[in-house]
Amino acid sequence: MTTVLPIEDESQVGHARRVAQSLAVGCAFDETDAGRVALVATELATNLLKHAQHGALHLRRIPAKSGQGIELIAIDRGPGFNPNECLADGFSTGGTQGTGLGALMRQAQLFDIHSDSRGSVVLAQLYPRHVSALPLRFGVSQHSLKNDPACGDVWHVAMDGPRLSALVIDGIGHGEDAEEAGLAGAAAFAEDPFADPTTSMLDMHRAMTGTRGGAAAIALYDVGKVRFAGIGNIGACLLTPEKSRGLASHPGIVGSQFRKAVAFDYPVDGQQLLIMYSDGLQSRWDLRDYPGLVHRHPAIIAALLHRDFCRGRDDVTVMVIALEELGD
Numbered sequence: 272m273t274t275v276l277p278i279e280d281e282s283q284v285g286h287a288r289r290v291a292q293s294l295a296v297g298c299a300f301d302e303t304d305a306g307r308v309a310l311v312a313t314e315l316a317t318n319l320l321k322h323a324q325h326g327a328l329h330l331r332r333i334p335a336k337s338g339q340g341i342e343l344i345a346i347d348r349g350p351g352f353n354p355n356e357c358l359a360d361g362f363s364t365g366g367t368q369g370t371g372l373g374a375l376m377r378q379a380q381l382f383d384i385h386s387d388s389r390g391s392v393v394l395a396q397l398y399p400r401h402v403s404a405l406p407l408r409f410g411v412s413q414h415s416l417k418n419d420p421a422c423g424d425v426w427h428v429a430m431d432g433p434r435l436s437a438l439v440i441d442g443i444g445h446g447e448d449a450e451e452a453g454l455a456g457a458a459a460f461a462e463d464p465f466a467d468p469t470t471s472m473l474d475m476h477r478a479m480t481g482t483r484g485g486a487a488a489i490a491l492y493d494v495g496k497v498r499f500a501g502i503g504n505i506g507a508c509l510l511t512p513e514k515s516r517g518l519a520s521h522p523g524i525v526g527s528q529f530r531k532a533v534a535f536d537y538p539v540d541g542q543q544l545l546i547m548y549s550d551g552l553q554s555r556w557d558l559r560d561y562p563g564l565v566h567r568h569p570a571i572i573a574a575l576l577h578r579d580f581c582r583g584r585d586d587v588t589v590m591v592i593a594l595e596e597l598g599d
Contacts, residue, residue, distance in 0.1 A: 272413045272422050274330040276316075278345075284316040287328050291343060295397075298332055298339040304399045307378045308341050311395050314375050315345040323349025323391070329412070329574060333396060336405060340380075340398035344574045348390040380404060383568040385575060387561065392571045392578070407435065408593040410570025412577040414551075415586050416445045423449025423485070424549045424588035425457045429464035435492040436464040437592060439505050440475075441549040442485040443524065445586050452482035456525060465491065468500035472525065472532035479526025487525045490518070490545055492594055497545065500534040506554050509537055509594075510544040512565045515557070542595045544569065546576075551587025553580040569593050 274294075276287045291312035295305040312328065319326035326347030333340045354372075372393075376382040379395035381404065386392070398404060407430060415422035423442035428435070440456045442449030459478035460471050468489040475487055486503025501507060501520025509516045518537065523529050544565065556576060558565050564572060569591035576589050 272415060276328045276330065278316045278319045278328055279325040281320065284313060287316040288313045291330055294330055295341050298341060300399050308397050311343055311375055311378050311397060315343055315393060319345050319347055322352065323347035334405060335398055336403045338399065338402045340396055340402065340404065342570060343395045344570065345393040346574055346578050351386040351388050351391055354384040354386055383571055385564055385567045385571050392575050394568055394571050408569055410568065410573040410591045411588065412573040413588040414577065419446055421447040421450040422586050423453055424586045425453035426588055426590055427457050427460055431465055433494050434465060437490045437545065437547060437590060439547045439549060439588055439590055440485050440487045441505060443483040448483050452479050452485045452526060455479050455482055456485065456487055468498055468534045469532045472500055472502060476525050476529045482526055484524040484526030488520060488547055490547065495539060497537045497539055498534050499537060500532045502529065502532060504550040505547060507547045509539065510546060510558060510565060539594055542593065545592045545594055548589045549587055551582055551585040552576060552589055553582055556580050
């Protein structure tokens with residue numbers, strides 16, 4: 272899950288630094304690399320206070336080719352800024368030396384920003400210097416209701432050369448029983464993530480029988496198409512800068528009220544975004560309301576959708592995947 276640290280006063284900057292550094296040490300970062308994570312967390316939190324007065328720092332472990340990295344996202348509802356100007360050393364809107372964002376970009380292996388009048392989202396991903404990032408660009412924002420240590424939402428992504436398979440499960444309700452249902456389904460899916468989605472859904476149904484059950488959706492991508500099957504209220508769509516296409520699910524509960532999964536094929540021509548989300552997120556949103564957002568890193572898109580459209584009464588997961596050449 273995403274760890275959310277409120278940043279509302281100076282004392283929370285130091286706390287954010289310590290939490291980020293501890294997370295990095297737990298991911299086998301050495302002292303120097305963990306220090307980079309601590310520096311980035313400090314700069315992000317400090318910038319939130321200086322320029323937006325308050326906000327939040329989202330922290331998450333992220334997978335790499337070997338080992339793990341750390342993702343830090345600063346989110347606010349401040350006045351926004353011009354990223355191109357603010358990345359230049361010496362430019363400041365807050366009376367400082369103006370080296371913060373430029374320093375962040377130099378410390379992080381991946382850095383990206385979206386900012387408008389509704390607020391800003393600043394992303395930094397860091398890895399130990401001997402660890403390489405995955406060729407897949409994707410982002411996940413996952414939160415339990417009221418910061419419960421158990422989350423009924425579960426996600427899984429698998430890669431095999433140019434192919435990709437993505438799963439989102441929303442166990443009924445929330446808490447430990449919902450998490451048990453979600454984890455049972457995800458374990459069955461992980462046995463053969465590249466099976467036809469109808470087959471995977473049946474395997475998940477068997478595994479989730481006896482639990483609360485839940486909603487589930489699977490998207491199997493190969494060059495040129497997405498094969499999708501969904502049962503219940505997992506939202507999903509394919510996006511280009513010009514249009515959005517919803518992916519069809521059927522009513523039911525995996526593990527309980529389940530008849531048969533039906534898969535549909537959707538063409539993918541060029542680069543598109545696949546977005547999948549549990550019903551903790553509102554469904555009435557349009558990325559075209561945020562000029563330029565579709566071109567930002569998927570982690571920024573996931574975080575912004577959570578910021579602006581979280582219902583606040585259930586666990587919530589937002590997964591955004593850039594469907595493109597995956598490389599080696």
